[in-house]
Amino acid sequence: MDLQQHPMVVIDENYRIVAANRAYRECYGVSAADLVGRRCHQVSHHSEVPCHQNGEDCPHQTVFRHGEPHEVRHVHYDPSGNAEHVRIRGHVLHDLRGQVYLAEEIIRLPREHNDITCNEMRMVGRSPAFLQCLHHIEMAARTDASVLLWGESGVGKELAASALHQLSARAGKPLITVDCTTLPEHLFESEFLGHERGAYTGCIGRKIGLYESADGGTLFLDEVGELPLPVQAKLLRVLETGAFRRLGGSELLHANVRVIAASNRNLRDMVAERSFREDLYYRLAAITIDLPPLRERREDIPGIARVLLERIGREWSGHWQLSAEAERRLCAYNFPGNVRELRNILQKAVALADGPMIRPEHLGFLQMEDQSATDKLPHPRPNPVSIRRGRPKNLDELLARYEGNRRLVAEQLGVSERTVYRWLQSS
Numbered sequence: 001m002d003l004q005q006h007p008m009v010v011i012d013e014n015y016r017i018v019a020a021n022r023a024y025r026e027c028y029g030v031s032a033a034d035l036v037g038r039r040c041h042q043v044s045h046h047s048e049v050p051c052h053q054n055g056e057d058c059p060h061q062t063v064f065r066h067g068e069p070h071e072v073r074h075v076h077y078d079p080s081g082n083a084e085h086v087r088i089r090g091h092v093l094h095d096l097r098g099q100v101y102l103a104e105e106i107i108r109l110p111r112e113h114n115d116i117t118c119n120e121m122r123m124v125g126r127s128p129a130f131l132q133c134l135h136h137i138e139m140a141a142r143t144d145a146s147v148l149l150w151g152e153s154g155v156g157k158e159l160a161a162s163a164l165h166q167l168s169a170r171a172g173k174p175l176i177t178v179d180c181t182t183l184p185e186h187l188f189e190s191e192f193l194g195h196e197r198g199a200y201t202g203c204i205g206r207k208i209g210l211y212e213s214a215d216g217g218t219l220f221l222d223e224v225g226e227l228p229l230p231v232q233a234k235l236l237r238v239l240e241t242g243a244f245r246r247l248g249g250s251e252l253l254h255a256n257v258r259v260i261a262a263s264n265r266n267l268r269d270m271v272a273e274r275s276f277r278e279d280l281y282y283r284l285a286a287i288t289i290d291l292p293p294l295r296e297r298r299e300d301i302p303g304i305a306r307v308l309l310e311r312i313g314r315e316w317s318g319h320w321q322l323s324a325e326a327e328r329r330l331c332a333y334n335f336p337g338n339v340r341e342l343r344n345i346l347q348k349a350v351a352l353a354d355g356p357m358i359r360p361e362h363l364g365f366l367q368m369e370d371q372s373a374t375d376k377l378p379h380p381r382p383n384p385v386s387i388r389r390g391r392p393k394n395l396d397e398l399l400a401r402y403e404g405n406r407r408l409v410a411e412q413l414g415v416s417e418r419t420v421y422r423w424l425q426s427s
Contacts, residue, residue, distance in 0.1 A: 059090030151291030173217030199248025
C-alpha cells in the first residue's frame with residue numbers, strides 16, 4: 001500500500017480501519033498505532049456518525065450492499081480542522097479467507113479545482129446536495145455527450161455550464177452562451193448560423209454565427225425551453241448533423257460543438273404539452289443534471305455570501321461581513337430566487353450598512369424569523385381581463401416586488417415567462 005502515492009485505507013463492514021498506507025497516515029496526522037480500529041468517519045470527517053447519516057453519498061454503503069465500485073466527491077478535514085475537497089474511489093477487496101472489505105483511494109483535489117469560476121463568481125459549498133451535483137458535473141465533463149441542466153431560476157446554471165466546459169477536454173476552446181429568451185425567431189438564422197454579405201437588405205459583410213463560433217468548444221443554450229417551436233426545428237437540424245449554411249450562402253459548413261442546455265422549466269412536461277419537441281429533448285438530454293435550490297443546501301449560504309460580499313467589495317471599493325445574527329437570518333430564509341436573490345439582498349444590505357458589519361436590520365426580510373417569509377407577503381392577483389387585452393397594469397409593480405425575476409412574476413400573473421418577456425420587449 002505504501003507504494004501508492006494517494007492516501008489508501010482498508011475498512012471493514014463496521015466502518016473500522018484495518019489498514020492504511022503512509023500517505024493516509026500523513027494526510028490525517030495519525031500514527032499507525034492510533035489509526036487501526038478507529039472508524040473512518042472519525043478520522044476523515046471528524047464525525048461520530050457515518051457520512052451517509054449526514055446526507056452524503058457513502059461508498060461504504062454501495063460496496064457492502066451491492067458489491068460494486070463507487071466514486072464520489074466528499075469534504076474531508078485535515079488535522080487542523082481545515083476542510084478540503086477530495087475524490088474517493090471505493091471498491092471491494094477480499095482477503096484470503098473471502099472476508100469483504102472496502103478499499104478506498106482518496107485523491108486530494110488542488111485548491112484551484114475546488115472553486116469553479118465564471119465571471120468572478122465561484123461554485124462553492126460543502127453540503128451533500130452540492131457535492132453530489134459537483135460530482136455529476138465532473139463525471140459528465142469526462143464525456144462529450146450533450147448535457148441538460150435543470151434548476152430553478154437563480155441556482156447558477158451558467159456557473160454549472162462553465163464548470164462542465166472547464167473540466168472537459170474542450171477547456172482551451174470557446175464557451176459560447178446563447179440566451180434563448182432573447183433570440184427572436186426572425187433573427188435565428190442570422191444570429192445562430194451567421195450570414196454572408198448581401199444576404200438581406202443592408203447586409204454589408206459576412207457574420208460568423210454563434211454555432212460556428214463554438215467550433216471545437218462548447219455551446220451553452222441558456223433557458224432552451226423558451227425557444228418557439230419553429231426555432232426548435234431549425235436548431236434540431238443543426239445539432240443532429242453539425243452541418244449548416246450561413247444565411248445567403250451556398251457552402252455547406254461543419255462545426256464540432258459540444259452542447260449544454262439549461263432550463264428552469266420541466267422540459268418533459270413541455271413535451272407532453274407539445275410545446276417542446278420530443279426529438280430535440282432527447283438530443284439535448286443525453287445526460288441530465290439537477291441543480292439543487294439554495295433552500296436544500298442551507299449550510300452553503302454563509303460561504304456563498306462571503307464570496308458575493310468579496311465581489312461586491314471589489315466593485316464598490318469596500319469590505320463588508322455578516323454579523324452572526326444576520327448570517328442566522330440568511331440561513332433560515334427560503335430564497336425563492338436562490339443565489340440571484342441572495343446577491344440582491346446583500347447588495348441592498350451593503351448600501352444600507354453604516355459600517356463594515358451587516359446586521360439583521362440591513363437585510364430585506366427583517367421581521368421574518370422562520371422560512372416562510374415570502375409566503376406571508378401579500379400577492380395581488382391580476383385582473384384576467386387586463387391580461388387578455390395586453391400588458392397588465394401591475395406588471396411594473398410585480399417586477400419591482402420580485403426584483404426583476406420574470407419567472408415569479410409569470411407565476412403570479414398565471415402566464416408563461418415568455419409572455420412576460422414579450423410584454424417587456426413591446427414596452
